[in-house]
Amino acid sequence: MLPPVLQRLRIPVVAAPMFIVSGPELVIAQCKAGIVGSFPALNAREDRGDTPLLDIWLTRISEELDRHNQANPDQPAAPFAVNQIVHRSNARLQRDIEICHRHRVPIWITSLGARPEVNEAAHDCGGIALHDVINNKFARKAIDKGADGLIAVAAGAGGHAGAQSPFALIQEIRDWFDGPLLLSGAIATGRAVLAAQAMGADLAYIGSPFIATEEANADPAYKQMICDSGAMDIVTSSQFTGVSGNYLAPSIRNAGLDPDNLDSAEASSMNFSDASGKPKAWSQIYGAGQGIGAIHEILPVSARIDRLAQEYQQARESLLA
Numbered sequence: 001m002l003p004p005v006l007q008r009l010r011i012p013v014v015a016a017p018m019f020i021v022s023g024p025e026l027v028i029a030q031c032k033a034g035i036v037g038s039f040p041a042l043n044a045r046e047d048r049g050d051t052p053l054l055d056i057w058l059t060r061i062s063e064e065l066d067r068h069n070q071a072n073p074d075q076p077a078a079p080f081a082v083n084q085i086v087h088r089s090n091a092r093l094q095r096d097i098e099i100c101h102r103h104r105v106p107i108w109i110t111s112l113g114a115r116p117e118v119n120e121a122a123h124d125c126g127g128i129a130l131h132d133v134i135n136n137k138f139a140r141k142a143i144d145k146g147a148d149g150l151i152a153v154a155a156g157a158g159g160h161a162g163a164q165s166p167f168a169l170i171q172e173i174r175d176w177f178d179g180p181l182l183l184s185g186a187i188a189t190g191r192a193v194l195a196a197q198a199m200g201a202d203l204a205y206i207g208s209p210f211i212a213t214e215e216a217n218a219d220p221a222y223k224q225m226i227c228d229s230g231a232m233d234i235v236t237s238s239q240f241t242g243v244s245g246n247y248l249a250p251s252i253r254n255a256g257l258d259p260d261n262l263d264s265a266e267a268s269s270m271n272f273s274d275a276s277g278k279p280k281a282w283s284q285i286y287g288a289g290q291g292i293g294a295i296h297e298i299l300p301v302s303a304r305i306d307r308l309a310q311e312y313q314q315a316r317e318s319l320l321a
């Protein structure tokens with residue numbers, strides 16, 4: 001049984017947090033359209049004045065969703081999630097946890113490290129904690145440390161992808177874990193959302209398709225490259241952040257590098273201390289997963305989710321028939 005906060009979604013989808021790309025506009029549009037919207041806390045970067053930008057974003061998101069719910073009691077917005085990068089170089093983590101706790105963030109997504117105190121903060125304000133993992137060993141550790149649910153990040157996902165087949169990952173985790181389980185990686189159609197459920201996941205976790213939306217905080221050239229590219233244009237490299245990630249080859253060429261001859265970098269070079277990661281990664285070198293071959297046009301978020309919902313419904317009907 002899913003926790004109440006993950007029930008009653010229009011379709012079983014959580015929009016994945018994306019560095020730089022996910023901001024309040026994207027999150028609000030995703031939630032209003034009926035799926036969980038999310039953003040990394042580190043995306044709220046500037047701290048001008050006394051109030052941290054994260055505080056301002058959370059107030060804005062809550063107020064806009066409240067207004068939507070009052071005007072649309074029959075179609076309330078889905079809840080939102082905030083992603084915490086639990087890495088030793090993230091100097092803001094404690095402050096961001098306090099802000100999220102004060103705003104009673106309903107869903108906490110942790111990546112790059114599982115720590116009991118983050119899960120405790122989520123629980124203390126009535127929220128749930130989902131931890132993203134790339135293998136079964138990390139999955140067990142995350143649950144031991146108090147996460148409520150898991151995001152299985154399979155091969156082909158955008159950002160710091162896993163290396164394992166989604167079948168292998170979900171089968172191994174479902175062998176012992178019957179709590180909330182999300183599947184991440186290359187899911188871009190309603191049919192693929194249904195396939196994730198057939199495989200044993202409760203929900204699909206979708207990132208790259210939302211880059212090609214009007215509300216995404218991404219350069220128009222990045223959005224267009226998502227529409228023009230397919231799985232063969234995605235290269236895996238650790239050169240840009242120190243951890244293996246998936247990137248668009250044309251953006252690597254545009255930056256003057258050869259996507260077929262990239263170096264590898266040490267994991268110890270990963271650094272979130274200035275909240276910007278490596279300067280080139282994500283801003284000039286565009287991240288994306290292998291599922292983008294199914295994305296052909298830049299759409300408003302509501303239209304992208306309408307399409308997913310329609311495809312999901314049709315897939316269910318045709319399989320049941």
Ligand SMILES: Cc1cc2nc3c(=O)[nH]c(=O)nc-3n(C[C@H](O)[C@H](O)[C@H](O)COP(=O)(O)O)c2cc1C
Binds near residue numbers: 021040132209288
């Ligand atoms: C451009 C980009 C940036 C990302 N940044 C983050 C991040 O800051 N934190 C995080 O937990 N995951 C991040 N991810 C991974 C996503 O949350 C998710 O696992 C992935 O996008 C799912 O695969 P898909 O893109 O094929 O749908 C990022 C993914 C992309 C494409």
